[in-house]
Amino acid sequence: MKVHEYQAKELLAEYNIPVQQQEVVDDAAAAGAAAERIGGEVVIKAQVLVGGRGKAGGVKLAASRNEAEEKAGEILALTIKDLPVEKVLIAPAAEILQEYYLGMILDRTSKMIVLMISAEGGVDIEELAVSSPEKIHRLAINPTDGIDRTALVALLEQVFETVALRKQAESAVEKLYRLFLEKDCSLVEINPYAKIENEQLVALDAKINFDDNALFKHPEIEQLKNPEEYSADEIEARKHGLSFVSLNGNIGCIVNGAGLAMATLDIVKLYGGDPANFLDVGGSSSPEKVLHALKIILGNAKVNGILINIFGGITRCDDIANGILMAMDQIEIKVPMVIRLIGTNDVEGRALLTERGFLVAERLSDAVEQVVKQV
Amino acid sequence: MSILIDSNTHVIVQGITGRDGSFHAKAMLADGTKIVAGVTPGKGGGEIDGIPVYNSVKEAQAAVRVDASVVFVPAKFASQAVREAADAGVPLIACITEGVPVLEMLQTYYYVRERGVRLIGPNCPGLISPGKCKIGIMPLRIHEPGGVGVISRSGTLTYEVVYNLTTSGLGQSTCVGIGGDPIIGTGFIELLEMFEHDDETTAVVLIGEIGGEDEEAAAEYIANNMTKPVVAFISGRSAPAGKRMGHAGAIISGGKGTAEAKVAAFAAAGVPVAEKPDEIPGLLKERL
Numbered sequence: 284m285k286v287h288e289y290q291a292k293e294l295l296a297e298y299n300i301p302v303q304q305q306e307v308v309d310d311a312a313a314a315g316a317a318a319e320r321i322g323g324e325v326v327i328k329a330q331v332l333v334g335g336r337g338k339a340g341g342v343k344l345a346a347s348r349n350e351a352e353e354k355a356g357e358i359l360a361l362t363i364k365d366l367p368v369e370k371v372l373i374a375p376a377a378e379i380l381q382e383y384y385l386g387m388i389l390d391r392t393s394k395m396i397v398l399m400i401s402a403e404g405g406v407d408i409e410e411l412a413v414s415s416p417e418k419i420h421r422l423a424i425n426p427t428d429g430i431d432r433t434a435l436v437a438l439l440e441q442v443f444e445t446v447a448l449r450k451q452a453e454s455a456v457e458k459l460y461r462l463f464l465e466k467d468c469s470l471v472e473i474n475p476y477a478k479i480e481n482e483q484l485v486a487l488d489a490k491i492n493f494d495d496n497a498l499f500k501h502p503e504i505e506q507l508k509n510p511e512e513y514s515a516d517e518i519e520a521r522k523h524g525l526s527f528v529s530l531n532g533n534i535g536c537i538v539n540g541a542g543l544a545m546a547t548l549d550i551v552k553l554y555g556g557d558p559a560n561f562l563d564v565g566g567s568s569s570p571e572k573v574l575h576a577l578k579i580i581l582g583n584a585k586v587n588g589i590l591i592n593i594f595g596g597i598t599r600c601d602d603i604a605n606g607i608l609m610a611m612d613q614i615e616i617k618v619p620m621v622i623r624l625i626g627t628n629d630v631e632g633r634a635l636l637t638e639r640g641f642l643v644a645e646r647l648s649d650a651v652e653q654v655v656k657q658v
Numbered sequence: 659m660s661i662l663i664d665s666n667t668h669v670i671v672q673g674i675t676g677r678d679g680s681f682h683a684k685a686m687l688a689d690g691t692k693i694v695a696g697v698t699p700g701k702g703g704g705e706i707d708g709i710p711v712y713n714s715v716k717e718a719q720a721a722v723r724v725d726a727s728v729v730f731v732p733a734k735f736a737s738q739a740v741r742e743a744a745d746a747g748v749p750l751i752a753c754i755t756e757g758v759p760v761l762e763m764l765q766t767y768y769y770v771r772e773r774g775v776r777l778i779g780p781n782c783p784g785l786i787s788p789g790k791c792k793i794g795i796m797p798l799r800i801h802e803p804g805g806v807g808v809i810s811r812s813g814t815l816t817y818e819v820v821y822n823l824t825t826s827g828l829g830q831s832t833c834v835g836i837g838g839d840p841i842i843g844t845g846f847i848e849l850l851e852m853f854e855h856d857d858e859t860t861a862v863v864l865i866g867e868i869g870g871e872d873e874e875a876a877a878e879y880i881a882n883n884m885t886k887p888v889v890a891f892i893s894g895r896s897a898p899a900g901k902r903m904g905h906a907g908a909i910i911s912g913g914k915g916t917a918e919a920k921v922a923a924f925a926a927a928g929v930p931v932a933e934k935p936d937e938i939p940g941l942l943k944e945r946l
Contacts, residue, residue, distance in 0.1 A: 389760065391840040391870050391907070394767055426761070427768045467761050469840075496906060497759035499734065526904040541838055541904025542812020542867055546893035550934055558896070563904040566678070566756060566795075566813075594814040594821070596783055597678055597754070597795040626797035626817055627685075647818060648936055 284493045286507050287330040289372045291489035294466070295473070298458045301451075302486045305374045314355030315348040317373040324376040325351055328488075329358045329368040332512055337406055339363045344376050366511055377487065382475035383442065384408050384419070385455065385486075387463050389470070395423035396463060398430075398456060402442045404475040430460055451484045452476075466504055467497030516560070516579055523575040525564055532557025533658055535580035535589045535618075537573070539564050539598045547592045550647065556655035559586050566597035573606025578614060588658035589620040592647060593632075600624045600632030608639060619657040623650035660787035660832040661807070661852040661859070662750060662776070663726065667791045670718050670748075671696045671709070672729045672739045678754075679730035680706050682795050686728075689792045694722040715746040726750040728784060728793045733757035736780060737766045744770045744777075752793045753779035753843070760906060763841045770843060777843025781905065783813035783835035794835065796820075804829015806942065807853035809846055810865035811838050811872075811907070815893055818935045819865055826939030831859040838867070838905030846876035854884050861887045861942050864929075866920055868894030869908045873920040881927035887945035889938055890924045890931045892917050 286294075292302045306317040307330065318325045329341030336342055341363055345351035351373065361368045384404030390397045401419045403411055412419055420438050424430050435456060439449045455476070463471055470492040477487045498505045510518060520527030526541065530548070534556050538544035541563045548558040560580065564572050580586055593603045603624065610616070623644040624632050633643045644650035669686070673679040674696025684707050687693045695710050695718040702713030712718040715727065727748045731739040736755035743751045751770065758780045770777045778785055784794015788801035800817055802824045810816040816835050823830060834849055836842050846864060853859045862884070866873035873892065880888050895917040897903050899910040910916050924931045930945075932938045 389764065389840065392872065392875070394764060394841060396764075425768065426765050427772075464761060467759055469760065494760045494906075495902075496733065496757045497761065500759065528898075528901045528903060530898070538814075540812060540814030541908055542810070542815035542865070542893050543818055545867060545897055545903050545908065546812075546815050546818070546891075546935065548897070549893060549895045552896045553933060561897070561901075561903055594797070594817045596797050596813055596817055597682065598814075625821065626800070626814075629797075646936070648934060 284495055284498060284508060285332045285512055286491055287332065287370070287509065288328065288488055288490070289330055290507050291491040292486060294462065294491060295486050295489055298462045300455050300458050300486055301484065303374045303377065305372055307370050307372050308355070309370050311352045311356035311359060314371055314373055315352030318345055318351030319348045321373060321375055325373050326376045327351060327355050327358055328372045329361060329363060330370040330372055331363045331366045331368055332509060333364045333366060336363060341368060377477065377479045377485065379475065379477045379479060379487070381478040383477070383484070384474045385452070385459065385476040386472040386474065387459055387470070390423070393423060395425055396460070398422040398424060400438060400442050400452070408474055424460065426464070430457065445482065447482050448478065448484060455484065466501060467494045468492065469494050516582065520562070520579055523572060525562060525572060525576055525579070527579065528561040530558050530560050532559045533585050533587050534654055535559045535583065535586040537562050537564060537576045537580065537589070537591045539566070539568060539593050539595070543592065543594055547590070547647070547651070550651050551590065551655065554651050554655045556651070556658065559583055564598070568598045568602055568606070570602050570606035570609050573603055574610045574613065577610040577616070581614065581616065587618050588654050589618060590650060590654040591620065591622045592650060593624050593626070595626030595629060599627050600629040601635060604632035604635040608635065611639070619654070621650050621654040621657070623647055659856055659858050660790060661849070661856050662785060662832060662834070663787050663791040663793060665790040666692070668692045668694045668723045668725045669793055670694060670715065670724050670727045672715065672727055672743065673731035674698055674706050674709065674711055675701050676730055676732070682730065683707065683709055685798065686792050689798060691792050694724070715743050715748060719746055724748055726752070726793055729753040729755060731755060737762040740766055740777060741769055744773045744775045747773065747775070749775060751775060751777050752782065752784040753777065754782060754784055754795055756781040758839065760840055763839060767841055767843060778834060779837040779843060781839045782837035783816060785832060785834040787832045788830050796833070800824055801833065802829035804831065805858060805860035806830045807856065807859040807862040808833035808865070809849045809862065810835050811867050811905070812865060812893065815865055815935070819863060819891065819938055822936050822939055823863070828939055828942060831856060838907050840870065840907045846872055847879045850876060850879055850884060854886055859886065861889070861946055863938055863942070864888055864890045866890065866892050867905070867908050868897050868903065868910050868917050869905070869915040871914060874923040877923035877927040877929060880929055887942065888929050889941045889945070890929050891935060891938060892920045892931060
């Protein structure tokens with residue numbers, strides 16, 4: 284799960300990592316009033332869940348209430364990478380003396396939490412990672428042992444010139460690590476981690492991603508969830524315990540298991556078809572889940588064919604068959620549907636469906652070929 | 659031989675009184691696996707299909723021999739259940755549960771390693787040596803004993819591949835679902851090494867997917883260390899970047915974890931990559 288910059292900064296503030304004063308508003312007039320309250324020159328920043336805001340015109344400076352109102356109006360009219368800007372953040376326009384980068388990620392290959400620090404932060408950090416990876420200093424943290432202080436101090440000495448800056452950064456790293464663990468993050472980035480007046484280090488921009496699996500532990504994080512991170516279909520699917528991703532094609536797909544679902548989409552493409560979605564009904568699927576899956580797929584007007592591919596393990600084919608029959612009784616399905624059913628309780632499942640006149644395939648390639656032909 | 663499990667492996671089921679735990683305990687038993695006990699805290703003293711239920715792994719251990727545990731405990735308590743089995747010294751734990759918090763699993767990864775315990779999963783179908791032992795949720799009837807070792811990040815896709823192997827006359831030595839999460843107990847390389855040294859295994863099928871760089875590392879390992887033929891399959895070739903495709907681990911982010919990179923790594927290692935699961939048996943037969 285992703286959150287907006289202002290939400291990320293509120294969390295940083297909760298952990299006593301220095302951030303600027305900020306206000307968040309959703310209309311131009313309120314932006315003007317906020318600018319006046321803050322005083323002096325302000326920066327107005329679009330709050331969208333994608334990167335590249337600055338380059339898209341989503342970050343502007345304003346020196347007065349009127350100018351803030353005007354600039355905020357322009358930003359609120361933008362759509363950045365398909366996401367309309369609904370909120371702007373107003374903060375004092377600080378004079379930045381140097382931009383550092385401070386990040387923490389879970390590295391799956393090394394099975395470590397990796398701290399990354401660079402003296403060359405700013406918008407081009409991704410390019411820096413490719414062109415001069417040695418300029419990004421890394422420290423692997425084994426969660427069993429925690430941060431190796433000696434190594435951290437040595438690393439900070441390579442990045443920050445003065446003792447005063449190092450002390451601030453060391454404290455920020457410790458707090459960031461605590462936040463990472465306590466809130467079950469998968470990524471935390473402060474960029475720029477900026478040196479402003481009086482040798483102060485401040486988080487001028489921040490990005491935090493959370494582990495979806497751990498949201499049940501953090502209702503306070505879950506409530507920060509922004510609906511625009513997901514399409515309406517995706518939100519509806521989540522409500523019913525389905526994993527769903529919208530795609531652009533016309534063949535609605537219902538599969539059990541993420542790996543098989545991905546492979547099914549790949550094969551649909553291989554046979555010249557175009558999948559409308561990724562949909563994993565998950566393990567131990569109840570008939571209701573299949574009903575909801577069909578409803579979501581048929582809600583997409585582009586869909587003119589459905590492929591159901593089930594290889595039962597923990598999922599029982601009779602549950603799936605009952606779900607399909609339940610759906611047939613409740614909704615009208617006008618598009619061709621090809622069903623492939625095999626695995627746990629497949630004999631029972633296939634019997635239920637053939638009794639009602641469905642054609643049930645046994646081989647995946649056959650099923651894909653059929654559905655591609657029929658749309 | 660097979661790897662990790664054989665016909666004499668004594669297995670307990672943690673979370674045996676749940677819907678999935680009880681269903682699959684019965685199925686494993688029916689498949690000939692020695693399911694010797696179940697564990698559900700607070701439900702000790704009872705029985706599920708003739709399998710005695712205990713309150714804890716330690717209690718079960720006092721009554722029966724335990725070589726392996728399969729965990730069906732819900733995500734909120736799954737890592738705790740894995741640690742309980744590790745504390746009791748159960749040498750092999752397969753965690754089937756999906757949706758376990760990733761940082762909990764990161765801590766648990768080190769916890770079980772320190773105790774010399776092997777963890778398979780989480781978010782996996784388990785493992786099976788056909789005709790000998792099944793510790794997991796894979797369907798009946800699709801496996802056959804034979805010489806192909808299977809390693810996979812997916813569950814149902816593995817069944818798809820195994821089904822194609824069996825219907826083409828290629829049996830399996832052991833099939834291991836390693837799990838679809840970013841942090842898993844056992845990865846490709848350790849299992850490739852086991853299969854390389856297993857007398858019964860003549861070839862290996864590796865089923866990967868987008869996300870992470872484990873397939874690339876496996877390809878390098880194969881090039882340098884494997885004498886047995888390996889055939890690969892990668893799912894997610896048509897997946898868009900930045901979207902989590904169901905598995906917590908299946909996401910292309912920051913330009914890393916793409917199917918192209920993985921296919922290229924296998925090609926460079928001389929490992930053929932099938933475009934569809936039903937091409938795998940043919941590719942294997944050319945190399946056997």
